[in-house]
Amino acid sequence: MENEKLRIDKYLWSIRIFKTRGLAAEACHSGKVKMNGAAVKASKNVCVGDKYEVKTHEKKWLIEVTGLLHQRVKFADSLNYYVDLTPEKKKDEFQNSAFIFNTGKRKSKQGRPTKKDKRMLDKFFE
Numbered sequence: 001m002e003n004e005k006l007r008i009d010k011y012l013w014s015i016r017i018f019k020t021r022g023l024a025a026e027a028c029h030s031g032k033v034k035m036n037g038a039a040v041k042a043s044k045n046v047c048v049g050d051k052y053e054v055k056t057h058e059k060k061w062l063i064e065v066t067g068l069l070h071q072r073v074k075f076a077d078s079l080n081y082y083v084d085l086t087p088e089k090k091k092d093e094f095q096n097s098a099f100i101f102n103t104g105k106r107k108s109k110q111g112r113p114t115k116k117d118k119r120m121l122d123k124f125f126e
Contacts, residue, residue: 006068008033008052009042014069015078017054017061027054051085062086 009024012033018024027033028042032055035044040052046065054061067081113121 004068006046006070007042008040008044008046011046011065011069012054014072015063015082016072016075017056017063027056032056060086 009021009028012018012024012027013021018027025042028040028044031039033040034053035050046068048065048067050065052061052063052065054063062085064083064085065081066083069078069081072078
C-alpha cells in the first residue's frame with residue numbers, strides 16, 4: 001500500500017516505545033521526537049526508511065522505520081517494524097539499571113531485598 005498513512009504518535013505507541021499514545025503525543029509536542037535534528041509534530045506521517053531520535057525517560061533511541069504498524073502488538077512482534085540504531089555505548093548505560101525497560105520487572109539479585117533477605121538481615125543485626 002503506497003498511500004498508507006500513519007501518524008508518528010500512533011507508530012511510537014504501537015511499537016511499544018511509549019506506554020500510551022498520549023505519552024507519545026506529549027513527547028512530540030515537547031520536542032523529544034526528532035527527524036534530521038528537527039522536532040516533529042504528533043500528526044507527522046511516518047514512512048518506511050525514516051529515522052527518528054526519540055528521548056524517553058529511560059533511554060534515548062535512534063530508530064529506523066522498517067514497516068508501518070497500525071495496532072499495538074506484543075513486544076516480540078513489534079521488533080519487526082523498526083531497527084534500533086542506538087549506539088552500543090548508549091545501550092550499555094541502561095543495562096545496569098535496576099529495572100528492565102519494557103517489562104518493568106527487576107533483575108535477579110537487584111533492587112529491594114526479598115522477605116527472606118529481610119529476615120536474614122534482622123537476624124544478623126540482633
